[in-house]
Each structure stands twice: as structure tokens, then as C-alpha cells.
Amino acid sequence: MRLLPTRSCSPGMKLAKCIYNEDGLVLLNERVELTQALINRLQQFGVDFVYIQDRDTDDIEVEDAISQETKMKALAEIKTQFRKAMEENSKSKFSKNAFMGRAFGNVIKMIMQDLDSREGTHIMLLNMNVLNNYVFNHSLNVCIYATMLGMANGYNREEIAVLGMGALLHDIGKTQINQDIIKKPGKLSPQEFAEVKMHAELGYRLLKDEPNMPLLAAHCAFQHHERENGSGYPRGIKGNEIHDYAKLIAIIDSYDAMTTHRPYRLAMLPHQAMEILFSGVETLYDYKKVALFRDNVAIYPLGLSVKLSTGEKGVVVVINPAIPQRPTIRIMEGADGEKITQPYEVDLSKQLTVFVSEVEMP
Structure with missing residues (x-):
């Protein structure tokens, strides 16, 4: 199979991998023949790349980081819990829910089991979901990256589970922000950006007293926008004041955001995003963690x-x-x-x- 920009596709080409909607359900099946109308629709929905059947590359097989079953279950849980937080925020209350910690703990276990079976492979996530709800899919992607990097870095199972939980919930504070601002397609005003920046502290407040939730996961939400030189937020802490998990999530969060299609800009390719991360080494990001990320990410994905x-x-x-x-x-x-x-x-x-x-x- 070959990975092509959607704009380079032509009628008659056949899909080599399914395309899914935001619920993880099949939107277009493998082997579907593309028409110009379908190509136009894919572009409208922000699908930048598709895998195409190709005689010269039919020996290339691309395995997903996690199974489709795990992805669907994870997205369903993320949506349920995040939407619950949104609804309760609109009522000016948030009740502690012991089920949240257990539910997301089960999600982390499924992801770890899938990644265990793919040990030794490199992370190769391209965001090609149609009707993509950014916060939900971004949260899952960051969790997958973080879990795999925790494994590559030699963390034990308990450490990986806490890191994965912090990564999965790093943006949960965005459920407490005006969703019109979160989904705004254009540049934010200074006032809007100031409100969005509050999500780090709001996420910490949501998670810190949550039953069955590691306190360190709350600190990942709190610190994932802090930077090495103190230029981050919400507290402007720097260097060793930032927990290692939060430093790693900061890199992954930035990378996935850069490589995801947004209404106001096209997605970057992995090698471009990696160059930007390295340009911020020691000022924004920890060098060893950027190097760990580089050594475990497929900068040039199979079929490209x-x-x-x-x-x-x-x-x-x-x-x-x-x-x-x-x-x-x-x-x-x-x-x-x-x-x-x-x-x-x-x-x-x-x-x-x-x-x-x-x-x-x-």
C-alpha cells in the first residue's frame, strides 16, 4: 500500500485501509474505489492522507498502533467522561466520580496490552479520521505516544499506567472552557487565549481529588504547558521544577497538535514537526526526551x-x-x-x- 495526499488521488484508485468516523465506525471500507465526489468529500472533512492500493508497493503492510476495538472503546469512554464534565460545568457543579478513575484505568490496560504485542515497533500515527473531534482523538493519541515512550524508556508497569493516565487526561480542563472558544476555527483574541490557558489549572482541580485517580495524573494536566526556560503556563516553573512525565507529555502534545489537520491550517508531516521540536530543545523542551521521542517515532511513515x-x-x-x-x-x-x-x-x-x-x- 502507498500513502498519498488526498489531493493527489484520482478516480479509480482503491483504498488500502478503512477510513473511520469520529466514533471509530467504518466510513469507507478497504478496497472502495474512489470517485471524484468521494475525494472532494474527504478533503472537505480534513482527511489529508489515505492509503491506496498500489501494485508496486503491495508488499507494504501498515499495522495500527492499537486495535480498532481498543480505539473504539477508548474513544467512547473519553467522550462519556469528558461530556459529563462539560454538562456538570454548565450546571456550575462537578461531583466526584469514582468510576472515572476505574474506567480510564481499564482503557490504559487495554492500550498497554495492545502495545505489548507490538513491542519494538515505531510510533506511526497519522490523523486521518473523518469528522475528527480534536480534543477526544488528541487525548487518545497523546496517551498512545506516552505509553509507548514509557515502555521504550524502561518505566515499570505502574509508572507507565500513571504516565498513560496523565497523558489521556492532560486536556480534560478544556471541558470547563467555553466550547465556542475551543472549537473556534480562526486565531483567538488575547482574551480568548487567556481563557484557554486556564485549562491546565482547571484540569488539575478536576483530577486532584478524584477517587482512584493518581495525584501525579492531575499534575500532568497542571504542568503540560510549562516549559524548560519558564516561559510556559500556568505557573511559569522551569527545569527540574517540572515533573518528567509532564515534560514528556508537553513534547507529545505539541507534536500531535502540529501533525493534526485543523480548520485554520494543514497538518505538518512528522519530520517537519520534529524539526520544530528540536529547535525548541533546552529552551522549551528537555533534550533527552525529544531525543527519546525522535528515536521511537516514524518520522517518514511507511508508504510515504x-x-x-x-x-x-x-x-x-x-x-x-x-x-x-x-x-x-x-x-x-x-x-x-x-x-x-x-x-x-x-x-x-x-x-x-x-x-x-x-x-x-x-
């Missing part, structure tokens, strides 16, 4: 179309475990622009003078 510094064009077919930022590329087009009848592969982890110069963008 790229151009090399040699002028050749091809598709990512292997993510090299030791150096994921230097994948193996199957060359499909020569530097002269001619299609190659017998594609060949270039391993960038061995050909160190060759690098990816361009990526096919949405």
Missing part, C-alpha cells in the same frame, strides 16, 4: 512518497529500527523523471551521503 537528494523519487518501505529517520526507500522514478520498470531500494542508514529532500505534501 519522498524525493531524495539524488533527484530520485520513491516510497518508504522499511523503517530502520536503529535510525528511524533514515528509512529504506523503494525508488520508483529516476532523477530524469522517467518511471523505473524494475524498482530498486536504497537504504539511507547505509547510504549516508543521500537524504530525503522533499516529501509529497497534502
Whole structure:
């Protein structure tokens, strides 16, 4: 299968992976033949990339980070609990709910079990859900990233579970903010931005006394917008004053936000977002944690179309475990622009003078 920007698709192409709606239900099935009307609809819904069946790359198999069953259950629980918090906020009350901690604890267990079966793989999440509710899907994505990175960093099961819980609920404070502001498609006014910034403290208040909720999860919500140099919020703490879990969630939160399509801007590709993270090392983000993230994220996802510094064009077919930022590329087009009848592969982890110069963008 091949990963193509939706705008590059043409009628007659067939989907290689299902496309789901915000509830995790199938919207378009695998092997559905695209029409121009379907392509237009996908673009309208903010679907930047789709996996397409392709004869030259039919050996590429892309495994999802978690099963569709786990994703549907997780999203359903996130929606239930977040919407409950929204409704109670509108009534100016919030009752403590022992079920929240247990429910999300079960979600974390399911995610950990799925990721255990995929140990050794690299994180490769592209946000391609139609009718995507950003807060819900973002919360789940950040949890998946954080859980996998906790495993890669050698945390024990209890530590990973707490980190995953903090990641899953880092944005729950947004349920206490005017939803018209949260969903605003354009730039926020200074007053609106000041209100949105309150979500970190509001999230902490919601979680700190919640039964069956680790207090550290509440601190993840409180601190995930703090930065290394003290330029963050809500307290402007810095360096060692910020918990390691919150530092990691800050990186993941920023990355997932940058790589997600929003009404006011297109999603960045992973390598672009990674460059921005590294530009903020030691001022905004902790270097060791950005490096951990880099070493476990597929910067160039499987099936992605790229151009090399040699002028050749091809598709990512292997993510090299030791150096994921230097994948193996199957060359499909020569530097002269001619299609190659017998594609060949270039391993960038061995050909160190060759690098990816361009990526096919949405």
C-alpha cells in the first residue's frame, strides 16, 4: 500500500485501509474505489492522507498502533467522561466520580496490552479520521505516544499506567472552557487565549481529588504547558521544577497538535514537526526526551512518497529500527523523471551521503 495526499488521488484508485468516523465506525471500507465526489468529500472533512492500493508497493503492510476495538472503546469512554464534565460545568457543579478513575484505568490496560504485542515497533500515527473531534482523538493519541515512550524508556508497569493516565487526561480542563472558544476555527483574541490557558489549572482541580485517580495524573494536566526556560503556563516553573512525565507529555502534545489537520491550517508531516521540536530543545523542551521521542517515532511513515537528494523519487518501505529517520526507500522514478520498470531500494542508514529532500505534501 502507498500513502498519498488526498489531493493527489484520482478516480479509480482503491483504498488500502478503512477510513473511520469520529466514533471509530467504518466510513469507507478497504478496497472502495474512489470517485471524484468521494475525494472532494474527504478533503472537505480534513482527511489529508489515505492509503491506496498500489501494485508496486503491495508488499507494504501498515499495522495500527492499537486495535480498532481498543480505539473504539477508548474513544467512547473519553467522550462519556469528558461530556459529563462539560454538562456538570454548565450546571456550575462537578461531583466526584469514582468510576472515572476505574474506567480510564481499564482503557490504559487495554492500550498497554495492545502495545505489548507490538513491542519494538515505531510510533506511526497519522490523523486521518473523518469528522475528527480534536480534543477526544488528541487525548487518545497523546496517551498512545506516552505509553509507548514509557515502555521504550524502561518505566515499570505502574509508572507507565500513571504516565498513560496523565497523558489521556492532560486536556480534560478544556471541558470547563467555553466550547465556542475551543472549537473556534480562526486565531483567538488575547482574551480568548487567556481563557484557554486556564485549562491546565482547571484540569488539575478536576483530577486532584478524584477517587482512584493518581495525584501525579492531575499534575500532568497542571504542568503540560510549562516549559524548560519558564516561559510556559500556568505557573511559569522551569527545569527540574517540572515533573518528567509532564515534560514528556508537553513534547507529545505539541507534536500531535502540529501533525493534526485543523480548520485554520494543514497538518505538518512528522519530520517537519520534529524539526520544530528540536529547535525548541533546552529552551522549551528537555533534550533527552525529544531525543527519546525522535528515536521511537516514524518520522517518514511507511508508504510515504519522498524525493531524495539524488533527484530520485520513491516510497518508504522499511523503517530502520536503529535510525528511524533514515528509512529504506523503494525508488520508483529516476532523477530524469522517467518511471523505473524494475524498482530498486536504497537504504539511507547505509547510504549516508543521500537524504530525503522533499516529501509529497497534502
